[in-house]
Amino acid sequence: MESAHRGKQSFVFRQTPAILSFSSVAGKKEADGPLGTSFDKTAKDTTFGQKTWEKAETQMQRTVMELALHKASLREDQLDAAFVGDLLNQCVGSSFCMRDRDIPTFGLYGACSTMAESLMLAAMSVNAGYCRSALALTSSHFASSERQYRFPLAYGGQRTPTAQWTVTGAGAAVVGQTGDGPFLLNATVGSIIDAGIKDAANMGAAMAPAAYETIRAHFDDLGTSPEDYDLIVTGDLGKLGYQLVCDLFARDGVQIEERYRDCGVMIFDCKRQDVHCGGSGCGCSASVLCGHLLGKMRQREISKLLFCGTGALLSPLTTQQGESIPAVCHAVTICTERS
């Protein structure tokens, strides 16, 4: 068997696992944004019928998981594994979604990169024959994130110009061995990069160097360039982080702008919706991938996508202790064809 390993930090999926189905839900603000019609479900009441914001997040995960399974015509007990995680302390959004479901479950913490990390591990598991089908699942919620990472909503804190808005949303994808695709071709696993940014309200600047390093490694390992993709998307760098990635590539003489977008910029009309630099959170890239992007791939409007989840690996406590912000980015190539 030829090794799946490529270059410094990439590997190829020789069996090209297929995305059997995908599903997304989002909140009121996201429904009012430019991608509002691409989500499977949106809710005006962002409690999703639950008593607390954290339970609302679990409810969103339940909804996308059940929808994705339904679309793939799979029962829960036909899933061989789930790769799940979220932003809540101890990842309780995911753990409470998966309890008593009889699905072998791997818990992840990749901050806002979780959709890419979970998709990558699901593809690795299916490609290697460990699983016949595997779920990738994540979420975030504006209100649960605000109170955990920043301030209680009732406090009415002011935001700085570089701040982003945590997306209320969830995404799920089921990966399997066969099907009509889109297919997962390869992945690049990110190293953790700390660029020395200490402002927890400037995640874009903290994460941009990690995004650059992973995309750069991806091109080097796989011998590709921006022109080989219809679209390269990062998860939630926002307007400032997007510009920094473009600048970093420009220093290498690579013009990436034309093919490159950021889910955090796509999901909101930043000015009209008053979200400063754009959207953020695991649910940002998850709901954009499992709604708009994979939808466009099914419609053959996008043929080859490099999906790059980005995550800032800080905690409120590390910020209080004067630490800078480590970040990570994982990338997965998704294609409508098997090669």
Added chain:
Amino acid sequence: MESAHRGKQSFVFRQTPAILSFSSVAGKKEADGPLGTSFDKTAKDTTFGQKTWEKAETQMQRTVMELALHKASLREDQLDAAFVGDLLNQCVGSSFCMRDRDIPTFGLYGACSTMAESLMLAAMSVNAGYCRSALALTSSHFASSERQYRFPLAYGGQRTPTAQWTVTGAGAAVVGQTGDGPFLLNATVGSIIDAGIKDAANMGAAMAPAAYETIRAHFDDLGTSPEDYDLIVTGDLGKLGYQLVCDLFARDGVQIEERYRDCGVMIFDCKRQDVHCGGSGCGCSASVLCGHLLGKMRQREISKLLFCGTGALLSPLTTQQGESIPAVCHAVTICTERS
């Protein structure tokens, strides 16, 4: 290629990845316990020379990672992947250990099951050829856990009889394609089980049903029984949880006691060291596996080990919201021989 999938939730590693090296560190109380001489390093000062408990935890991870790499004669840049996680909010113990190291890193959250989850994923990655070598790494710290999950130490809170003591310790193992072993034969991925326990000071009772279910599934999927192992260990069920697992197997007519131990009971002299039901935390099973247990395997005193990491997936917030405690258990078979 024959599928690696077995039964409901297990898979076999046909290439039998090898544990190239392992390393453990622990604190003062652990050094004073029955396994005190089995750790590579122990510290009387549990700040490990750092300014905060959280930085101390990162320092422990750094130490075991560097020791394990040294023992395997590997440089950092020769590691193809690291699977890391811990108990701190946003897993900052691991993220800060791995920053700027140029090692592709997967962040995990499996609560106290992390050593088993990381070892399983490292073995899956090496076995499938995604990585030539991969690191499994985790830690916990009594003082950082107390203040995050319970009360500031200075508060002097009383403990109930079912309480456990979070181990100050870390463990690392490097998995590779060849070597003298011990070897990783197969793994069983746990589902998340919620037995309805709501007492956050009774983790043993919360986790025992998950441990039982995973070990049961392991026997069923692989066609084995307790007699096929020299030793079966769970991570941190403590005295009460240990007894519950024995009782649950006894109901099936299976006498597991003779071959079965728990790292949380092994690491402390519960009565003399005043730790109530025993040790807990990611660092409990990690430091016992990567010290005492793998040490005994290298000395051929244990030939076949079923290592079962156990984790309680609660958060202080879910307890405050009146929720019960979901739990998970992952199991890995480690053997001195390749079959």
